Amino acid sequence: MPELPEVETTRAALAPHLTGRVVTAVTLRRADLRWPIAPEIKDALPGQRIDDVRRRAKYLLLDTDAGSALVHLGMSGSLRVVPADTPPRVHDHVDLTLDDGRVLRMHDPRRFGSVLWQAPGTVHPLLAALGPEPLSDAFNTNYLYALSRGRRAPVKTFLMDQAVVVGVGNIYAAEALFAAGISPLRSAGRISRERYRRLVDEIRLVLAAAIRQGGTTLRDYVNPDGNSGYFAQQLSVYGRGGEPCPTCGRALKQASIGQRTSVWCSHCQR
Numbered sequence: 001m002p003e004l005p006e007v008e009t010t011r012a013a014l015a016p017h018l019t020g021r022v023v024t025a026v027t028l029r030r031a032d033l034r035w036p037i038a039p040e041i042k043d044a045l046p047g048q049r050i051d052d053v054r055r056r057a058k059y060l061l062l063d064t065d066a067g068s069a070l071v072h073l074g075m076s077g078s079l080r081v082v083p084a085d086t087p088p089r090v091h092d093h094v095d096l097t098l099d100d101g102r103v104l105r106m107h108d109p110r111r112f113g114s115v116l117w118q119a120p121g122t123v124h125p126l127l128a129a130l131g132p133e134p135l136s137d138a139f140n141t142n143y144l145y146a147l148s149r150g151r152r153a154p155v156k157t158f159l160m161d162q163a164v165v166v167g168v169g170n171i172y173a174a175e176a177l178f179a180a181g182i183s184p185l186r187s188a189g190r191i192s193r194e195r196y197r198r199l200v201d202e203i204r205l206v207l208a209a210a211i212r213q214g215g216t217t218l219r220d221y222v223n224p225d226g227n228s229g230y231f232a233q234q235l236s237v238y239g240r241g242g243e244p245c246p247t248c249g250r251a252l253k254q255a256s257i258g259q260r261t262s263v264w265c266s267h268c269q270r
């Protein structure tokens with residue numbers, strides 16, 4: 001599943017190809033994605049110039065005067081910019097034709113992605129309840145410490161709550177907690193301000209490293225320039241249950257926390 005780093009990598013790669021381009025036509029080969037494609041994509045987007053390509057959590061926003069196309073890649077979605085005469089492959093569901101002879105093409109075998117619409121001056125309901133971006137100034141020690149007081153949930157579950165902070169998925173939560181020396185089982189409300197300071201730093205570091213490397217999770221990731229590649233990030237604990245801890249050599253524990261597989265070192269993480 002594309003995580004925040006993959007979506008940010010996609011945004012950065014697409015932005016130079018899309019910004020300033022006019023959408024001249026929209027082709028929906030299959031509109032029955034799990035979330036129906038918003039009718040405005042067909043009705044309001046053609047003729048509009050893309051002024052900016054932004055990301056919020058795992059959504060991409062293509063901003064125009066008429067509103068913003070809100071792209072979610074779901075489990076298996078990817079985007080490419082290709083010449084308009086490129087024959088579509090199976091699962092190429094949506095084309096936005098651009099005024100430079102190319103198309104932005106959405107590919108999504110499992111169809112959990114969608115293209116929604118945000119009217120100007122409004123916030124789409126899916127974005128309204130989201131916490132701050134993890135790499136923004138709004139995500140800081142004071143924020144996380146204050147919000148965590150009285151919370152009994154394990155800190156890992158707390159971090160993965162999109163209303164607390166967006167984009168800290170299972171991999172990044174596991175890696176940041178390991179780096180910060182905090183047990184994923186510890187109640188969020190029982191962690192000191194000083195330890196949250198360390199955790200905020202480690203969350204930022206792990207996400208920034210993943211963005212630099214293009215994300216970690218998509219084995220057959222196709223980047224918007226059409227190159228495919230598997231961006232292997234060095235992971236210390238995620239996916240390594242039973243293997244030796246990279247710090248102390250003891251076997252890493254694995255268990256389910258909040259229905260998500262979690263791996264940690266019970267010696268190094270307290």
Ligand SMILES: [Zn+2]
Pocket residue numbers: 245246247248249250265266267268269
């Ligand atoms: Zn250890």
